[in-house]
Amino acid sequence: GEDVEQSLFLSVREGDSSVINCTYTDSSSTYLYWYKQEPGAGLQLLTYIFSNMDMKQDQRLTVLLNKKDKHLSLRIADTQTGDSAIYFCAENRSGGSYIPTFGRGTSLIVHP
Amino acid sequence: EAGVAQSPRYKIIEKRQSVAFWCNPISGHATLYWYQQILGQGPKLLIQFQNNGVVDDSQLPKDRFSAERLKGVDSTLKIQPAKLEDSAVYLCASSLVSSRGTGWYEQYFGPGTRLTVT
Numbered sequence: 591g592e593d594v595e596q597s598l599f600l601s602v603r604e605g606d607s608s609v610i611n612c613t614y615t616d617s618s619s620t621y622l623y624w625y626k627q628e629p630g631a632g633l634q635l636l637t638y639i640f641s642n643m644d645m646k647q648d649q650r651l652t653v654l655l656n657k658k659d660k661h662l663s664l665r666i667a668d669t670q671t672g673d674s675a676i677y678f679c680a681e682n683r684s685g686g687s688y689i690p691t692f693g694r695g696t697s698l699i700v701h702p
Numbered sequence: 703e704a705g706v707a708q709s710p711r712y713k714i715i716e717k718r719q720s721v722a723f724w725c726n727p728i729s730g731h732a733t734l735y736w737y738q739q740i741l742g743q744g745p746k747l748l749i750q751f752q753n754n755g756v757v758d759d760s761q762l763p764k765d766r767f768s769a770e771r772l773k774g775v776d777s778t779l780k781i782q783p784a785k786l787e788d789s790a791v792y793l794c795a796s797s798l799v800s801s802r803g804t805g806w807y808e809q810y811f812g813p814g815t816r817l818t819v820t
Contacts, residue, residue: 594744632706632793632811633745678744689735689758690809692744 594693596679601699608666610696612679615660619681622655623690624664627676636664636677666698674700704728706812708794714818720782723815727775727796733757734771735809736779737793745793751777752799784819791816 594614602608614622620641625633639646639653639662646653652665666673676697680690707726715721727734733752737745748767750758753774762769766785771777781788791814797807 630813632795632813634811635808680744688807689747689750692746694743 593691594679594681596677596693596696598694599697599699601701602669604669604671604700604702606669608664608669608673608698608700610664610666610677610679610698612662612664612693613660614662614679614681616681616683616691617657617660621682621688621690622653622662623678623680623682624651624653624662625678625680625690625692627678627695629675633678669698669700671700671702674698706794706796706810708792708812708815710815711813712816712818714820715784717786717819718783720780721784721817722778722780723792723794723817725777725779725794725812727777727794728810730798731796731810732774732799733797733807734777735795735797736769736777737795739791739793739814741790748779781817784817786819789817789819 596612621638623638624636626636627633637648637651639655650667654663676695678695679693682688683691709724713721735750736748738748739745748762749769751771754771767781769779793814794812795809797809799807
């Protein structure tokens with residue numbers, strides 16, 4: 591099975607908050623990441639969180655980490671149409687590497 | 703600052719043909735990565751270079767895939783012969799130093815090459 595699991599789709603109204611959830615498997619992961627992929631483009635790192643943190647806020651983005659449940663979430667406040675994209679959760683691979691292992695991605699659709 | 707460049711952007715070939723992809727990383731980035739992203743999945747690392755040496759190619763199907771990074775700058779990824787299941791987007795990424803050990807450095811991704819094998 592997948593190391594990192596996410597729901598495939600999320601639809602929200604413009605101006606609402608979006609919450610994208612993710613579960614991961616490797617409790618030794620040092621970093622957890624959120625990437626954004628727009629159509630026809632490569633991945634762009636949105637934010638990351640160290641495993642010893644519970645929360646990280648960066649403008650409209652809030653990342654919550656529950657290490658006990660191996661659950662990561664990304665909240666986007668005041669979601670805009672430009673936020674429509676695929677969002678990938680990732681954990682760093684074990685063995686001292688910081689290379690991300692990606693989930694399948696959540697397709698966020700923002701409608702007016 | 704120019705980003706990671708890849709070419710071609712799209713390629714359609716028949717199975718059993720050969721294909722090559724090219725990547726030019728961000729200037730000064732020592733580490734280069736090739737990922738395969740199959741439709742509906744997240745990217746999977748194929749190979750990682752540190753300068754012109756291979757750091758990790760454990761997930762590269764070496765019977766048909768090869769990659770090189772001559773002179774530690776540009777890189778090419780080749781598939782020979784291609785199979786239907788190789789249809790995917792091939793992403794190149796680069797970072798300042800290796801994502802291993804002493805610290806983490808952000809990977810910057812190129813736009814990818816979309817390969818369709820018919």
